[in-house]
Amino acid sequence: MSRFSNLGHRLYQGEVSFDFVGRRKIWYSISGVIVLLAAVGLAMGLHLGIEFKGGSVYTVSKPGLTVSQAQDTADQVVSSHPLVQSTDNGKIRIQVSTDESKSSDEIRSQLSQKIGVPLDTVEAQVIGPSWGKQISDKALTGLIVFMILVTAYLAIAFEWRMAVAALVALIHDLLITIGVYALVGFEVTPGTVIGFLTILGYSLYDTVVVFDTVKENTKGLTKQNKRTYSEAANAGLNQTLVRSLNTTVVALLPVAALLFIGGGLLGAGTLNDISLALFIGLAAGAYSSICVATPLLAQLKEEQSDMKALRKRVLQHRAAADAKGDAVPAGEESADEDLQAGMVGQRGRSAGTTRAKGRPSSKR
Amino acid sequence: MATPKSRPRDGYPGRALALILVVTVGLVALMFGTGNTKPRLGIDLAGGTSITLTAKSTDPKAINKSNMDIATGIIERRVNGMGVSEAEVQTQGSDTIIVNIPKGGDRQNTAEQVGTTAKLFFRPVLAVAPSGLQVPAPTSSPSAGATGTPAAAPTATGSAAPSAAATGTPGASASATKQGRAVGEALADASPSTAPSGASAAPSAPAATGTPAAAASSTPSAPATAPNPADLAAAMTQGTVPPELSAAFATLDCTKPEARQQLGQQAEDKPVVACSQKPERGGAYSKLVLGPVAVKGSDVSKAQASIDTQQGAGWQVQLQFNDKGTSDFAAVTGKLAAMPDPTNQFAIVLDNEVVSHPYVRSAIPGGTAVISGSFTQPEARDLANVLSYGALPLEFSKSDITTVSPQLGGDQLKAGLAAGAIGMLLVVAYSVIYYRGLGLVSIAGLVVSGILTYSIMSLLGGGIGFALNLPAVCGAIVAIGITADSFIVYFERIRDEVREGAPLRPAVQRAWPRARRTILVSDFVSFLCAAVLYIVSVGKVQGFAFTLGLTTALDVVVIFLFTKPVITLLARRRFFSDGHPWSGLDPKRLGARPPLRSSRRRSPSSAAVKEA
Numbered sequence: 001m002s003r004f005s006n007l008g009h010r011l012y013q014g015e016v017s018f019d020f021v022g023r024r025k026i027w028y029s030i031s032g033v034i035v036l037l038a039a040v041g042l043a044m045g046l047h048l049g050i051e052f053k054g055g056s057v058y059t060v061s062k063p064g065l066t067v068s069q070a071q072d073t074a075d076q077v078v079s080s081h082p083l084v085q086s087t088d089n090g091k092i093r094i095q096v097s098t099d100e101s102k103s104s105d106e107i108r109s110q111l112s113q114k115i116g117v118p119l120d121t122v123e124a125q126v127i128g129p130s131w132g133k134q135i136s137d138k139a140l141t142g143l144i145v146f147m148i149l150v151t152a153y154l155a156i157a158f159e160w161r162m163a164v165a166a167l168v169a170l171i172h173d174l175l176i177t178i179g180v181y182a183l184v185g186f187e188v189t190p191g192t193v194i195g196f197l198t199i200l201g202y203s204l205y206d207t208v209v210v211f212d213t214v215k216e217n218t219k220g221l222t223k224q225n226k227r228t229y230s231e232a233a234n235a236g237l238n239q240t241l242v243r244s245l246n247t248t249v250v251a252l253l254p255v256a257a258l259l260f261i262g263g264g265l266l267g268a269g270t271l272n273d274i275s276l277a278l279f280i281g282l283a284a285g286a287y288s289s290i291c292v293a294t295p296l297l298a299q300l301k302e303e304q305s306d307m308k309a310l311r312k313r314v315l316q317h318r319a320a321a322d323a324k325g326d327a328v329p330a331g332e333e334s335a336d337e338d339l340q341a342g343m344v345g346q347r348g349r350s351a352g353t354t355r356a357k358g359r360p361s362s363k364r
Numbered sequence: 365m366a367t368p369k370s371r372p373r374d375g376y377p378g379r380a381l382a383l384i385l386v387v388t389v390g391l392v393a394l395m396f397g398t399g400n401t402k403p404r405l406g407i408d409l410a411g412g413t414s415i416t417l418t419a420k421s422t423d424p425k426a427i428n429k430s431n432m433d434i435a436t437g438i439i440e441r442r443v444n445g446m447g448v449s450e451a452e453v454q455t456q457g458s459d460t461i462i463v464n465i466p467k468g469g470d471r472q473n474t475a476e477q478v479g480t481t482a483k484l485f486f487r488p489v490l491a492v493a494p495s496g497l498q499v500p501a502p503t504s505s506p507s508a509g510a511t512g513t514p515a516a517a518p519t520a521t522g523s524a525a526p527s528a529a530a531t532g533t534p535g536a537s538a539s540a541t542k543q544g545r546a547v548g549e550a551l552a553d554a555s556p557s558t559a560p561s562g563a564s565a566a567p568s569a570p571a572a573t574g575t576p577a578a579a580a581s582s583t584p585s586a587p588a589t590a591p592n593p594a595d596l597a598a599a600m601t602q603g604t605v606p607p608e609l610s611a612a613f614a615t616l617d618c619t620k621p622e623a624r625q626q627l628g629q630q631a632e633d634k635p636v637v638a639c640s641q642k643p644e645r646g647g648a649y650s651k652l653v654l655g656p657v658a659v660k661g662s663d664v665s666k667a668q669a670s671i672d673t674q675q676g677a678g679w680q681v682q683l684q685f686n687d688k689g690t691s692d693f694a695a696v697t698g699k700l701a702a703m704p705d706p707t708n709q710f711a712i713v714l715d716n717e718v719v720s721h722p723y724v725r726s727a728i729p730g731g732t733a734v735i736s737g738s739f740t741q742p743e744a745r746d747l748a749n750v751l752s753y754g755a756l757p758l759e760f761s762k763s764d765i766t767t768v769s770p771q772l773g774g775d776q777l778k779a780g781l782a783a784g785a786i787g788m789l790l791v792v793a794y795s796v797i798y799y800r801g802l803g804l805v806s807i808a809g810l811v812v813s814g815i816l817t818y819s820i821m822s823l824l825g826g827g828i829g830f831a832l833n834l835p836a837v838c839g840a841i842v843a844i845g846i847t848a849d850s851f852i853v854y855f856e857r858i859r860d861e862v863r864e865g866a867p868l869r870p871a872v873q874r875a876w877p878r879a880r881r882t883i884l885v886s887d888f889v890s891f892l893c894a895a896v897l898y899i900v901s902v903g904k905v906q907g908f909a910f911t912l913g914l915t916t917a918l919d920v921v922v923i924f925l926f927t928k929p930v931i932t933l934l935a936r937r938r939f940f941s942d943g944h945p946w947s948g949l950d951p952k953r954l955g956a957r958p959p960l961r962s963s964r965r966r967s968p969s970s971a972a973v974k975e976a
């Protein structure tokens with residue numbers, strides 16, 4: 001662990017630096033491929049559960065029939081995990097989603113055979129969705145309102161470019177998660193919708209934490225000529241990398257336990273559905289904060305005229321320094337990383353230019 | 365916070381800790397004190413009650429999909445107005461609605477409330493008479509039990525029963541004092557001194573007329589000499605009954621429940637006959653002839669239960685009208701105020717029964733009205749609830765109430781909790797290995813956060829019917845990550861400062877403002893998400909938003925009142941400030957530079973002290 005501790009230090013000092021921003025093409029392609037797969041999955045369509053589409057309900061009553069027995073039987077008859085409940089008047093309700101390929105008569109006759117009750121005692125009725133259209137519509141309205149407000153807030157608290165990058169990362173995470181659902185063919189239940197919403201919150205949260213460091217690292221950038229915006233942003237990422245890794249590990253550990261232990265013990269079930277959505281979403285959220293949002297932000301910022309001017313100055317300065325033969329550290333000693341030219345950590349920065357460390361900050 | 369001169373630089377961590385300790389202990393005590401020691405669980409985990417409602421309508425065409433969907437939406441809001449109760453509503457077949465409510469709610473009460481149609485109309489009164497009046501033997505206790513009549517002094521007409529304490533000030537309400545008041549009060553008003561000046565017998569409070577014969581007692585003893593009730597009623601009718609209704613009015617017997625319901629499918633734009641919902645003063649029902657609908661319940665924008673402070677009449681329901689309702693209401697009350705008795709009464713008709721028919725003394729422009737009666741608190745609350753969400757397009761009868769088992773096996777919750785516990789252990793192990801001494805602080809913070817979350821959720825289960833379903837349990841497990849993240853952000857900041865060579869106490873102080881900003885900004889985003897979704901959405905999404913908002917708020921509370929003070933206190937201890945290898949703040953391991961601000965050395969190996 002001490003090695004890791006040291007790594008944190010070396011990351012912070014810029015002795016070790018991973019070039020996240022400079023390699024954005026790699027990240028974009030990885031994300032692009034996954035999102036494309038997700039889109040293919042979405043095109044195939046999502047498998048909506050009974051709560052959204054309704055279905056049919058079969059009522060059987062047989063003394064001594066337990067819920068778990070009925071569940072096993074129902075699982076044999078229909079493929080789309082039916083909801084089984086017992087009621088206190090000795091009946092068992094079996095709810096089957098409309099996607100079922102079998103007709104309701106078929107299901108009735110098979111249930112009556114397998115359970116061993118006369119066919120005419122198996123009642124069948126159509127049921128509507130318990131998650132009505134209204135809930136979906138209002139949730140969507142809520143999401144749109146939230147997106148508008150959060151964009152406004154980020155634009156004010158940070159800047160509009162950060163808001164855009166954060167939103168792109170958010171959509172990226174949601175697309176990936178929903179796409180995986182479509183590909184795996186899992187049923188979308190209210191539980192998974194709640195899972196998606198949890199991811200939405202987490203994705204933004206994580207991006208904001210990362211952007212906060214980036215913002216701090218790029219303060220007063222135009223007053224110097226040592227680092228471009230991309231380099232400064234990358235240094236910020238590296239400084240906060242340990243925090244990002246730790247947080248992701250801490251957030252993923254319980255969810256992984258849910259997914260592998262809970263799911264492993266029980267097999268398919270609601271728990272598995274939710275934890276899978278969360279696991280993929282949280283991982284995507286952590287990845288996108290670093291590898292999608294920040295490079296995109298740097299790209300947007302580099303379009304600004306003062307940042308372009310800065311880049312020019314930095315390159316001139318380096319060229320001049322090289323010409324003088326002065327040992328301006330342009331990333332040479334980062335031996336353990338084959339960095340592209342122009343990508344350095346924080347080495348060679350005069351102490352105190354961009355690090356407000358050691359000075360109490362009066363800012364909130 | 366005031367900053368006295370002698371204030372230590374790192375503040376008063378003890379105070380914050382004391383505060384959160386008191387709050388935590390208080391919540392836990394409250395939890396055990398009120399007996400809400402467990403969070404309420406949703407249907408998926410604990411099962412609940414299933415109510416089957418069957419639509420009935422005289423017009424078969426009215427029972428169609430769109431009306432059923434509207435009804436489903438309204439019932440959904442009735443049983444889950446706050447969005448946290450996890451109740452489910454779905455249609456079954458073509459004419460049935462199934463309502464599932466998690467365990468632990470008030471079954472009977474909910475069942476009552478769910479099926480109420482809640483059609484509310486305001487109609488002017490044309491005529492009124494007692495119905496099914498048993499002529500009692502004159503009781504010798506008039507006014508004996510007379511409690512003070514309500515502040516609304518008897519009107520000039522002499523009836524005190526439904527006096528509309530309506531002033532012209534905006535916001536004033538047509539306060540309809542329920543005629544089902546204590547008999548004593550009614551009798552007090554029946555005394556001849558308040559006899560009406562009008563030619564007719566007693567107004568509106570039919571039982572309490574100035575005629576001793578009808579001086580109602582609450583013990584209808586029906587002597588053999590009783591006159592024919594119908595004749596009596598006719599004799600006591602006030603106002604004019606429209607000819608087309610006279611037959612219906614004469615034969616209407618409001619003592620029969622089915623008769624009281626008969627206003628059912630009648631036209632809104634014609635006069636109708638109706639019955640009072642409960643026996644009015646003297647124990648007799650009133651039958652009324654009502655004019656066309658003047659104001660509709662659909663123009664009520666909000667309804668709220670409140671205590672009648674002015675007249676001490678207990679619980680009442682305050683209505684707030686929308687713009688149209690406000691102007692209609694003002695116009696019609698203005699008209700009615702100028703009418704002779706009893707046509708200056710305004711009947712409030714709920715589900716075909718007259719809840720009350722107060723007098724109107726002047727126009728009421730404020731857009732509010734009050735329905736008062738001898739409501740209990742739950743009655744008033746439920747009535748307000750059903751009125752808030754509008755009337756059902758169909759009538760429903762409750763055909764079945766049964767208990768249902770959980771939708772998910774109990775093993776799902778067990779596995780979830782077990783996995784959560786294992787996850788927690790992993791988090792604990794990771795924190796301790798990586799952060800050493802600091803890790804213990806974050807674990808303590810998680811424990812505090814856990815206790816707070818658990819106790820608040822348990823209390824809310826009893827308070828607003830908050831129920832936890834499996835997704836919410838999973839959400840709470842994710843919240844572990846968010847809470848731990850706040851610690852990690854702060855710890856990493858402190859370690860950055862230590863790397864810079866700052867001694868620990870100043871490092872802790874300097875790291876705080878920046879960590880605080882990060883934590884607040886990111887938590888604000890989460891909270892914004894929760895708040896918007898809670899306000900805009902309904903049903904389960906609202907429940908999710910509530911849980912998210914709660915855990916986010918607690919995250920901020922714990923980091924401010926617990927983690928920061930604890931770190932501040934620990935920083936004063938030598939174990940940490942000297943950077944013991946197990947404190948997690950060992951400057952050597954963090955590769956701190958000597959405090960002397962020399963320029964950076966070239967060789968990384970000197971900065972990063974290799975540890976054996």
